[in-house]
Amino acid sequence: MTRFLLVVDISATIVFALEGGLAGAKAGLDLLGILVLAGATALGGGIIRDVLIGAIPPQAIRDWRYPAAALLAGASVVVLDRSIAITPPIVLIVLDAAGLSLFAIAGAQKALVYELNPLMATIMGGITAAGGGTIRDVFLGQIPAVLRTDIYATAALAGAAAMVGARRLGVSPPVSAVIGGVLCFTLRMVAVWQHWNLPKL
Amino acid sequence: MTRFLLVVDISATIVFALEGGLAGAKAGLDLLGILVLAGATALGGGIIRDVLIGAIPPQAIRDWRYPAAALLAGASVVVLDRSIAITPPIVLIVLDAAGLSLFAIAGAQKALVYELNPLMATIMGGITAAGGGTIRDVFLGQIPAVLRTDIYATAALAGAAAMVGARRLGVSPPVSAVIGGVLCFTLRMVAVWQHWNLPKL
């Protein structure tokens, strides 16, 4: 993997670990519970993707920097608890949208490298981005956000689809990644801002 | 895989995706939630089986026809909502029993091809048939039906066991499949008709 991809991957891991740790702290979990939830949220999506595309052992298992980043971010929730509490929500929302975009792009890109078809590569982008949060929600006894929350996984899927489509049209990988990432990020932010939701039956 | 096996596999995928999508619509999920639930219900059992027997990437990931069938069936729930609502329940029950039988047989057969022992091949038939519904129930915050509902996974296991046993006795694959499939389907239908349940403690 290129240095650039590693940096964005680790950044997204840290953001998602912070979110998972915060969700654990809010649920009144003990220290280990917070770390487990941080790790599952940050690494779960990528691990599921890697098992499904046949990249075994998964990157997050082979490379110690992934679990180290997730566990340090989870532990920092305990230390930074008050600082995070006074962080304006918009900062967390922007970071989350950035993590979502990075994981969606990285997931779809890796699936293409493993020669999955375009439909599945797009879905792998969505699983990478939303899989960890789904495990977190199941652990906390909640219906996963991916099933009920507005434009979240939808933004990840749209970004992944755009990147996969751009690649098929011959656009270079970096440019395709930027196109998909910007689309995902923009969709997610506008959805939060406008309270967009998908229609229900 | 033979053309015949592919046809029955895709048929069962469509039936299970319809059921998953309907469960999502009843739970008030949005469009993406319905598609996710349809996909998880239809493809989850086979994906778990493939990962466990070492057939990686799983068939449902490699072959675009599986996710395409599941997503189209899930999407059709939204379009056909009213038609499905007026479908007599017996039609859905028969289709479900047929899907259960097809998945149980296909799952046990594939496990035998991968040289699993008879006990595990039988269990793989049960996991293929009931695994997707279990994921669906966990996502919806319910105790999985496989843990509490009468003769459902039991029928799948019985059918898979009959097929595996027939193969051990030298019966040809197609005849073994018919024996197992008919046993599963019959058990399930009689259980529904007679309100059979397994004993509790």
Next chain:
Amino acid sequence: MTRFLLVVDISATIVFALEGGLAGAKAGLDLLGILVLAGATALGGGIIRDVLIGAIPPQAIRDWRYPAAALLAGASVVVLDRSIAITPPIVLIVLDAAGLSLFAIAGAQKALVYELNPLMATIMGGITAAGGGTIRDVFLGQIPAVLRTDIYATAALAGAAAMVGARRLGVSPPVSAVIGGVLCFTLRMVAVWQHWNLPKL
């Protein structure tokens, strides 16, 4: 695997299957539900570990003795129901702590054989020991004990870490295993006795 490791592995499998079966009986599940819960509790942690480290198909799938031990132990819950009810709780607690220690050591050891880094080998010990119980809790609609219960997975992680550390210092595998196992068992028993808990935020 050596004969010794197999014996401890099967022993831990039986203990955890009994616990899973009992949890199912208490939740009012039918016979199949009890067997499924016994199998998931006893085999789930090792299966997740094997998939993640790339030991596919997992040991519990390839070797019929594992599912056979788990299913027989699960079935015996139904037969022995009264005997188990009159068993002093301390016996079950000691058996559980023993199973936890055995799985933590076996899990970390196997991860080292597959050349995982020390951090991940420790985590694999924890996943092997606590993974099955986590699946059981999710199936029963409860927040997993690993997220909320005092020194349980923590003891497994500490024992696994001690064993991995001893190996790095050049201690022989059997001695390292005893060091880690005794630490895990002692931590768990003292935690039960003293009602130790991890701090919450």
